[in-house]
Amino acid sequence: MRFYKRLTPIKVVSFDLDDTLYDNVPVIAAAESWLLDALKHDHPESTLLDKTSLATIKRQLLRCRPELAHDVGACRLAVLTEGLSRQGVANGRARELAEEYYRGFLAVRGRIQVPKATHKVLTALGRHYRLAVITNGNLPIEHTELAPYFELVLQAGKDGRMKPAPDMFQRLAEQAGVSLSEILHIGDHRDTDVAGAVLSGCQSVWLNDANQSEAGLSCLPHLTLERLEQLLELL
Structure with missing residues (x-):
């Protein structure tokens, strides 16, 4: 876990799906x-x-x-x-x-394999925060075991342009009735997730479980995690 910026109060935690909550490859x-x-x-x-x-x-x-x-x-x-x-x-x-x-x-x-660690994290966070999805992909999440965890699901196309465009971050803030700064977005992609969230005014966590180089970051997240479970030490 590595911090770059201090977190401020959070009301909504949003997640990328593919390669963040499960292995999409x-x-x-x-x-x-x-x-x-x-x-x-x-x-x-x-x-x-x-x-x-x-x-x-x-x-x-x-x-x-x-x-x-x-x-x-x-x-x-x-x-x-x-x-x-x-x-x-x-x-x-x-x-x-x-x-x-x-x-x-x-x-x-839709036949995804959700790790036990993902279930553990989402269950724990769901007790304290409203949970949402912001995805560029087309996973039919409503037919998966992830569906019950999320109050709001935003998908590129029907809900706006793909990340890193600000559309879906802004729409989430509107639908949830919170400010952009009260959203913490978590994802594995340096551009779509990290840059998309930060430049939209949200807080950002980069899940760098693939040990990617920080040199590829166009802007800094609030913090970097090596494992999704580290969220439980943080939130």
Whole structure:
């Protein structure tokens, strides 16, 4: 634990999700694998629906529709729809199929493994603070064991631009009826979580459990933790 700035009174503790409260790497890998296998099974003749081609379609769409960069769910749905359309599937049907594939992707995406330490921390903090989520991702949290802990959940796209933009931090303050300085945001990413929170006027904790270099910080958090459980020594 390393302090950079003194904490002031806190009313809301917000968390990033992916790689903060659980390991997201195997989850995304499994969901991506399911999606590619499903596309290959249903369209074995296709060379347009593999990982490389879908990435190319994504880059092309983002050039035409840059707003998709702030909504990973809408972006994935648009990529799948465009890929199926290029396969000759009629527009309306392409959208229907894309939504079906995306639902399957989300079902696998939601199979997270929440560590006991995360449960312990959220249970303890929930006795003293209002808890919230601010995420750039598309985890269907309502279908996971994390859902009961959080009063408010803000997700990029429907709740504003992605972190580090200030949109979701400001919206959380409005919905919770607190000032930005009364929010303590905790996350693993130096830019989206640390810089996003600090530049929005919130307090910030950087969860540096991957031993990243502090040289990559564009601004200082209030403190750095090596393990999520250290929050229990602090709050």
